[in-house]
Amino acid sequence: MQLEVQGVEKSFNGRAVLDNIHLSVKPHEIVCILGHSGCGKSTLLNMIAGFLLPDSGTITIDGKPIKGPSKQRGVVFQEHALFPWSSVLDNVAFGPEVQGMKKKEAKELAQKYLNLVGLESYAKHYPHELSGGMKQRVGIARALAAGPDMLLMDEPFGALDILTRDLMQKELLRICREVKPTVLFVTHSISEAIAIGDRIVVMKHGEIASVLDVDMKHPRSFQNSRFGQLMSEIESILMEDQAMAAI
Structure with a gap:
């Protein structure tokens, strides 16, 4: 299942939430979408789910435009919403x-x-x-x-304590090895994105600031030099605006 997001823009009440988003996701890939609150990551996920439509641009799966929700795309929210x-x-x-x-x-x-x-x-x-x-x-x-062929996960472990969260990350990876879905995983946590993702999409102010390849085998450890390198790189990208404001 190949996902293509091309030139997508979205506004609410005249305020731009997403601006010219381009993203390709390959079958069976785990892509983490990372950024501060309000950067547009959940809006992007909701459009891929089919809950929202873009104001402009296209979102396609295997060349077919997304026009609404589909059983092809399973959604897991932070609030489990069980009956x-x-x-x-x-x-x-x-x-x-x-x-x-x-x-x-x-x-x-x-x-x-x-x-x-x-x-x-x-x-x-x-x-x-x-x-x-x-x-x-x-x-x-x-x-x-x-x-589903694709799992869309919006901060699914955000409300859990840190030990349970770590366990759930490992469980998700185990499940993905067995079922092999394509996964888009929204998170605020840099370490979580590195622990899970094949690639990390860093978002700021409604734009994609960077896309990083993780290039690490599972399980991943803080002791790995690549882990520390990615932590520093992502922190630098997210802190850029504050650094500029201080000059």
């Missing part, structure tokens, strides 16, 4: 059932993805009985159960 009245299994089975799958088959598929995210023994539990990390695993399982 509190439904069991974990029913939450995951909901998408396939809505798509017309028979209830029995949908539940079998849901169980498969709960096994994949390590929650096979929690199928009959309800969301309020789960930890934050478990809820996010259910959210990932639910997105995968719809059979």
Whole structure:
């Protein structure tokens, strides 16, 4: 699944949020979109999801323009948005059932993805009985159960404590090795982007300031010199404006 974003612009109430965005994403690639709040990264993700349309420019998948949401593109938000009245299994089975799958088959598929995210023994539990990390695993399982080629993840681990967040990063990479989706992952965390991404798209003021290749094997460690080099490079890009203002 080849994603192409060409010359995309978006404004809200007369204020430009995205300006002349160009981005290509290859099949099975993990691309992290990094930047401060308000830089336009979530708006870009929502347009790729089909929740918003660009004011100008095009967004295509395999040459076909995105005109709205599609089961091709699964979305995982920071807020898991699970149905509190439904069991974990029913939450995951909901998408396939809505798509017309028979209830029995949908539940079998849901169980498969709960096994994949390590929650096979929690199928009959309800969301309020789960930890934050478990809820996010259910959210990932639910997105995968719809059979997407692409996972769009908007700060999915942002509300988790640092230890759970580190565990979820490793879990995501394990899942990606098995399922091999294309992943776009929005984050505020430089270290998270380096830990996960094949490439990092750094955004500032509605523009893409830089695209960096990570070039590191997993698992990735802070002790790796390339990790430190990328941290410094990205910090420099994000701090440029403040440095100029101080002159």
